[in-house]
Amino acid sequence: MKRLFPAPLFSVALAVLWLVLNLSISPGNVLLAILFGVLAPLLMAPLRPLPVRIRKPGTILKLFVLVGRDVLVSNVQVGWTVWNAKRRPPRSAFVKVPLDLRDANGLAALSMITTVVPGTVWSELALDRSVLLMHVFDLDDEARFIEHFKTAYERPLMEIFQ
Structure with missing residues (x-):
């Protein structure tokens, strides 16, 4: 049936x-x-995707709060950058983020988070899922951005899905 x-x-x-x-x-x-x-x-x-196995459901709430905070902060930052674009134009850049997350459901969640946070766009994922190419609207420090991305989003998703 x-x-x-x-x-x-x-x-x-x-x-x-x-x-x-x-x-x-x-x-x-x-x-x-x-x-x-x-x-x-x-x-x-x-x-249809593979069935989801959530390992640490408490981490979901922490991640949700963190993403919500980042959405608010990024909205203000992007708005301020656009408002002051004549004085200081944005420093847009493509960033290659090395990934440790391999779970398909975790990567899908990561792509949604990247889409929701203003100023970032998921551009391309390597075939072996080891590197993510992102476009960042205004990038100050690439190393700091990568560290924040991995710490704030990738590691909690690894706790949840892997």
Whole structure:
């Protein structure tokens, strides 16, 4: 049964969504909703991530608070830099951050954190997952930035996922 319906709630949600978006419960739409609800999860099953094993759930709260603080501080810093761009233009740079984190779920969380924090953009991940290329909007000290990134984000994620 699990092979035919790898994600039963997803199947039901897709079928209902199809009917709602079409504003019709005609036999043809019901048939298409059922086909879509059954076939889409089957075709997407290989794309589903591995099951998550969280090792230290208490670290999640600490990381959440730290990321929230960094988001607020970075918003102010980026705003101030943009406001004063004529006096001192931002020193944008690409930074290669060596990674110790290898877990796919941890890397996905790290990419989301990088996306949420203003002034940083996840640009590229090496095929062997050993180096992350990031764009930083205003970089003062590359070594200090790398140390902060690894200490604040990578190490807690390693505690949680590895």
